[in-house]
Amino acid sequence: MSARGVFEGQTTRKEVKRIERKGERGVCRIQKRIGTVGNQDYETVGSGSLIKHQINRQWKSKYFIVTTAEIFQGNFDVSNYRVDFVKSKSKLKTIELHGAVVAGEIWQNSSGLALIPLDSHSSLFRHGLFKKKCGILKHRPFEVEPFNNVNTRDDAFSDGLRCHMVADDARSTSFGVKPHAIARDLSGQFNVVSNQSGHVPLGAPILRRVHATWSAVGVFSSTTDTSLVPIWLSRENMRSELFFSPGEYVHVQFFILLFDVFHLVIICSLTL
Numbered sequence: 001m002s003a004r005g006v007f008e009g010q011t012t013r014k015e016v017k018r019i020e021r022k023g024e025r026g027v028c029r030i031q032k033r034i035g036t037v038g039n040q041d042y043e044t045v046g047s048g049s050l051i052k053h054q055i056n057r058q059w060k061s062k063y064f065i066v067t068t069a070e071i072f073q074g075n076f077d078v079s080n081y082r083v084d085f086v087k088s089k090s091k092l093k094t095i096e097l098h099g100a101v102v103a104g105e106i107w108q109n110s111s112g113l114a115l116i117p118l119d120s121h122s123s124l125f126r127h128g129l130f131k132k133k134c135g136i137l138k139h140r141p142f143e144v145e146p147f148n149n150v151n152t153r154d155d156a157f158s159d160g161l162r163c164h165m166v167a168d169d170a171r172s173t174s175f176g177v178k179p180h181a182i183a184r185d186l187s188g189q190f191n192v193v194s195n196q197s198g199h200v201p202l203g204a205p206i207l208r209r210v211h212a213t214w215s216a217v218g219v220f221s222s223t224t225d226t227s228l229v230p231i232w233l234s235r236e237n238m239r240s241e242l243f244f245s246p247g248e249y250v251h252v253q254f255f256i257l258l259f260d261v262f263h264l265v266i267i268c269s270l271t272l
Contacts, residue, residue: 023214024086024177026050026140027164027205030071033080042082044175046071046202047166048116050085051216051233052141055115056240061102063137065116067203068221068231069108078104083116085136090174093136100124107243112221113231114203115243145208145215149234158184160209163192163220166201182206190230192220200228 026049031042048067055062065083072081079098087093098104102117118125118137125134151157161182168175181193192200206218218232231237 019209019212020179022212023162023179023207023209024164026142026214026216027085027166027177028065029084029166029168029175030065030067030203031082031084032071033082044166044168044201047164047205048083048203048219049164049205049207049216050136050141051144052137053144053238055238059102059117059240061117061119063118063120063141065118066205066216066219066233067114067116068219069112069114070202070221072106072108072114076106078106084175085140086174086177090169090172092174095124095136105245107245109237109242109244111231111237111242112229113219113233113237142205142207142214142216144233144238145217147217147232147234149232149236152230152232152234153188155184158182158190161190161217162207162209163200164205164207165192165195166204190228192228206230206232 028048028050029044030046030048032045034041034043046067048065051064051066052062053064055064078101079096081097083095083097085093085095097116100118100122102119106114106116108114120133120137125137126132127134147157162179163182164177164179166175166177180195182190183193184190200220200222202220202222204220205216206220207214208217216233218230221229221231
């Protein structure tokens with residue numbers, strides 16, 4: 001790029017790369033232990049993104065890893081999970097969720113969204129003599145862009161959307177993060193562009209770039225027919241009263257189902 005272009009405010013290639021890296025820093029890989037507790041083998045089950053967002057002032061955290069609830073199916077045990085962030089030269093920053101999560105719980109809601117509340121006062125995030133906050137929480141979280149579900153139908157909303165996908169490195173224990181553009185087709189379906197493998201990891205972050213700033217707007221889930229479903233971090237989906245721990249969520253769903261059956265029985269009896 002010419003000197004004239006720089007002085008006229010055009011973005012240099014170096015600056016473009018720097019901005020792109022900012023969009024990758026808050027993306028993490030989520031792994032689950034295979035087999036028994038003593039076994040140290042892990043497999044990748046999905047991905048997520050680190051956000052800083054005040055959902056409820058009564059909650060003990062404003063730092064969360066946001067992903068999809070599909071990752072935590074079955075008998076959930078937080079001690080079986082860990083998250084990895086890529087540092088420089090493919091080195092990893094690994095955080096065992098046991099001891100890093102507030103009250104050892106993960107929160108999810110009916111939209112399929114899952115939040116991992118991080119305890120910023122844990123020794124895992126405090127280093128040195130003065131217990132300074134680690135760089136993961138200081139420099140990597142995305143802000144959450146405020147919007148409503150109805151906004152996702154606007155054409156302008158899809159501008160700047162990216163899906164940041166993690167992929168394990170076959171030659172090491174590290175992984176890479178690759179951004180893909182997201183486009184919306186005529187039916188309103190959001191699709192990942194130039195994804196040759198056709199595979200999108202569960203919880204793959206949906207980010208939106210406005211100028212040099214990245215914000216988190218959603219995650220990708222999937223359905224039984226393997227089609228992609230975006231779960232938006234909208235005002236409607238991020239209401240604190242909608243979130244339950246996995247055990248509580250099962251009980252809530254049971255009582256909702258019981259209420260629906262009871263309601264149906266009453267309607268049938270009145271129509272006879």
